[in-house]
Amino acid sequence: MDVVIVGAGFAGMYMLHSCRQAGLSAVVFERGGGVGGTWYWNRYPGARCDVPSLEYSYQFSEELQQEWEWTEKYATQPEILRYAEHVADRFDLKRDIHFDALVISISYDDDRNHWTTTLADGTTTTSRFVVSAVGCLSSANRPRFPGDDTFTGKIVHTGEWPHEGVDFAGRRVAVIGTGSSGIQAIPIIAEQCKHLTVFQRTASYTIPAHNAPLDPQYVRGIKADYATFRAKNALTRAALGGDTPTGTRSASEVSDEELDRILNERWAKGGLLFLGGFNDSMVNKVSNDRIATWVRKKISSIVRNPNTARLLQPETVIGCKRLVVDSGYYDTFNRPNVDLVDVSEHPIERFTPDGIVVNGKEHEVDVVVLATGFDAMTGSLLKLGVTGRNGTSLRDAWGAGPVNYLGLTVNGFPNFFMITGPGSPSVLTNVLVSIQHHVEWITSTILHLDAHGHSAIEATETAQESWVQHVNGVASMTLFPMCNSWYLGANVPGKPRVFMPLPGFPDYVSRVAKATAEHYEGFALTN
Ligand code: NAP
Numbered sequence: 001m002d003v004v005i006v007g008a009g010f011a012g013m014y015m016l017h018s019c020r021q022a023g024l025s026a027v028v029f030e031r032g033g034g035v036g037g038t039w040y041w042n043r044y045p046g047a048r049c050d051v052p053s054l055e056y057s058y059q060f061s062e063e064l065q066q067e068w069e070w071t072e073k074y075a076t077q078p079e080i081l082r083y084a085e086h087v088a089d090r091f092d093l094k095r096d097i098h099f100d101a102l103v104i105s106i107s108y109d110d111d112r113n114h115w116t117t118t119l120a121d122g123t124t125t126t127s128r129f130v131v132s133a134v135g136c137l138s139s140a141n142r143p144r145f146p147g148d149d150t151f152t153g154k155i156v157h158t159g160e161w162p163h164e165g166v167d168f169a170g171r172r173v174a175v176i177g178t179g180s181s182g183i184q185a186i187p188i189i190a191e192q193c194k195h196l197t198v199f200q201r202t203a204s205y206t207i208p209a210h211n212a213p214l215d216p217q218y219v220r221g222i223k224a225d226y227a228t229f230r231a232k233n234a235l236t237r238a239a240l241g242g243d244t245p246t247g248t249r250s251a252s253e254v255s256d257e258e259l260d261r262i263l264n265e266r267w268a269k270g271g272l273l274f275l276g277g278f279n280d281s282m283v284n285k286v287s288n289d290r291i292a293t294w295v296r297k298k299i300s301s302i303v304r305n306p307n308t309a310r311l312l313q314p315e316t317v318i319g320c321k322r323l324v325v326d327s328g329y330y331d332t333f334n335r336p337n338v339d340l341v342d343v344s345e346h347p348i349e350r351f352t353p354d355g356i357v358v359n360g361k362e363h364e365v366d367v368v369v370l371a372t373g374f375d376a377m378t379g380s381l382l383k384l385g386v387t388g389r390n391g392t393s394l395r396d397a398w399g400a401g402p403v404n405y406l407g408l409t410v411n412g413f414p415n416f417f418m419i420t421g422p423g424s425p426s427v428l429t430n431v432l433v434s435i436q437h438h439v440e441w442i443t444s445t446i447l448h449l450d451a452h453g454h455s456a457i458e459a460t461e462t463a464q465e466s467w468v469q470h471v472n473g474v475a476s477m478t479l480f481p482m483c484n485s486w487y488l489g490a491n492v493p494g495k496p497r498v499f500m501p502l503p504g505f506p507d508y509v510s511r512v513a514k515a516t517a518e519h520y521e522g523f524a525l526t527n
Contacts (some may be wrong), residue, residue: 001025001127003446004117006106006384008097009037010084011419011435012133014060017091018443028093028133029101029119035093036084037135039077043161044369045192046184047077048211050272050325051240051430054222056080058087059230060436066223074211074271074325105385106130108414113455115415128455129415129446132381136420136427139379141372141492146350153354157370158185166367168193174356174365176348178204180324182371186338187328189369196338197363199348199356202484203314205295206324210270230433239425239433239505241273251278251287263294275319282319282478282503292318302330308340309333316483322427376486377422377500378402388413401489401498405459405467405522406512408438414456414526417442422500423471427487429505441512445520454525463522475499 005015008030019026032040039047049056053070068083075083088094102120109116115130140159148155156166158181173193175182178200190196222229232242251259262277275281281288296313303309312330332338346359355364378398386394389412397403397412404410407424408417419438420426426434449457459467475481481499484490488497502508515521 001027001125003027003129003131004029004106004115004125004127005131005133006030006103006117007037007133007135007138007380008032008035008088008093008099009040009133009135009138010058010432011135011439012037012097012131013084013087013091013093014058014435014439015131015133015419015442016093016096017060018439020096022443022447024443024446026096027125027127028097029103029117029125030097030099031102033099034081034085035088035097036081038137038159039080039084041138041161042159042181043077043163043165044158044181044185044371045188046186046327047158047161047181048074048184048209048327049080050074050180050209051432052271053079053214054219054229055233055240055430056432057083058432058436059226061091062226064090065226070214070219072211072213074209103384105387106416107387108389108416110389113414129417130386131417131419131442132384132386132421133419134380134384136377136431137374139375139383141375141379142370143372145348145356148351150353151351151355151368153366153368155368155370157372158182159374166369168367170194171366172364173197173367173369174199174363175369175371176356177371177373178202179371179373180204180322181373182369183324183326183329185369185371187326187332190332190335190338193367194337197356197365198333198338198340199343199358200311200340201343201347202316202321203312204321204324205292205314205318206326206329207267207272207274208270209325209327210268211327233430234433234509235506237504237506238272238429240430241271241276244269244273244276246276247278249278250280250284251290252280252284254278259290259294263291267298271325272323274323282480285317285479288317288319288479292316299330303333305333311340311342317479320480320483321485322487373486373491375492375495376489377427378489378495379492381418381421386413386416388416399496401496402500403464403468405464406508406515407502408441408512409457409459409523411459411461411464414458416458417445423467424502425505425508426501428501428503434505437509437512441516445516448520449525452525454527456526457520457523460522460524467522471502472499474503478503 002024003026005012005028053075105118117125172195174197176199266274266277300309349357402422407421489495
């Protein structure tokens with residue numbers, strides 16, 4: 001094979017298509033039973049994308065983007081999975097995808113300059129190149145609690161949701177975790193179950209989605225010139241929402257009335273662009289504090305029980321953990337069948353056969369939903385068991401945190417590429433746009449190597465050292481590192497604390513273009 005691709009989510013699917021278009025032989029190994037990646041696994045009730053569907057979609061085929069009809073502003077998980085299936089069928093991708101194929105090791109052979117990928121069933125495949133398309137949020141974080149093996153009810157994780165679904169009717173349910181997954185699932189579970197207890201360690205900031213069916217006239221308008229719509233989005237920091245310009249003023253300078261007006265407007269519009277009302281929300285602590293205070297007041301105006309309202313008000317910088325986009329989350333706590341249990345000071349002590357004990361009190365439940373997130377950005381990559389030159393494992397090379405150049409290649413791992421790897425904007429963008437950028441760069445780089453008689457490419461040590469410094473430098477100019485987020489690896493005990501994604505898509509794209517144009521500056525190309 002020319003290329004082995006790991007993962008058949010949106011990144012792996014497009015990588016396969018792109019390889020074929022370029023005349024490269026390629027095969028995909030996917031641990032799941034179908035395409036769709038995160039949308040294959042995350043089938044929990046309420047799962048929905050927080051990027052508008054007209055943007056969270058491929059743009060490599062004009063026919064595809066014209067013919068596919070999204071039904072809602074924010075697409076549900078089933079609709080996105082149908083889209084992934086449609087793309088796989090339309091471009092005949094499945095004939096080169098092996099499903100239920102768990103990769104357990106990927107090893108580089110120094111003498112032959114090729115990679116051997118081994119599956120759990122012992123099958124091996126050799127290839128000139130390997131592309132990791134494993135996704136940034138695909139390795140479930142499943143904390144263990146004392147006694148959890150004695151619990152007689154059901155325990156499910158949002159990121160590994162049972163395909164047959166979970167019947168909540170008449171049941172007492174616990175949700176542990178109040179990030180995006182928990183916040184999307186909680187309102188729906190509350191409607192379906194007898195009683196819901198939410199165990200919250202850290203409150204999140206969540207902005208209403210104001211989801212609605214898509215207006216056909218609006219869709220026609222976008223489709224009439226989809227290219228311009230896409231181009232405008234790619235020029236924004238998060239490659240998203242080009243039609244909603246960022247405010248030009250500092251939140252620290254406007255009057256209380258003006259602040260209120262702008263934030264009310266953004267709240268009414270809803271979604272991830274809430275913080276874009278001002279030009280310094282994520283770089284100026286004073287501005288950020290004013291916005292956060294406004295949101296806290298908003299929460300207390302929605303939630304009727306003052307103690308619950310107080311607990312739901314986050315104390316952290318707004319936006320330093322990813323903003324959540326919800327449908328009816330705060331209002332759910334006004335329901336008589338929903339309780340909030342604060343586990344910040346008194347963590348979950350233990351599970352019993354019948355429930356969960358916190359601060360000496362047992363909460364009896366029948367089903368526990370772990371909405372406890374992911375070992376983000378590096379978790380799935382490191383599980384691949386990648387071993388590069390001289391038998392060095394990626395796990396060892398990244399013992400102190402991920403080190404690479406442009407988030408694409410690693411020194412000592414020739415011809416091994418990452419799509420949306422750490423060190424690239426990835427999770428701070430509309431990831432479909434980042435995926436397209438990486439896939440197209442990887443394919444054109446392979447073609448360049450072949451055309452110029454090079455057999456291998458990898459990052460130089462110097463380039464990757466300065467790249468890591470660059471990523472840290474950019475992050476430290478923002479407020480992102482100011483809380484314990486998964487961007488920093490802080491949610492997984494023992495994980496090195498390094499800010500992993502790079503803020504700012506357009507600047508990143510120009511840096512990649514410049515390095516490429518300057519004869520692949522920062523990469524070592526060997527004959
Ligand atoms: P998350 O943001 O990491 O949230 C996990 C939650 O579990 C946090 O509230 C965390 O508390 C809690 N938790 C973890 N371990 C715990 C423990 N031992 N005891 C009590 N609480 C514990 O994970 P997520 O909600 O799955 O979201 C991850 C990311 O996936 C999102 O930020 C987003 O990028 C993506 N996502 C997107 C969508 C969408 O498009 N709408 C939906 C779902 C997910 P602490 O905060 O205290 O650690």
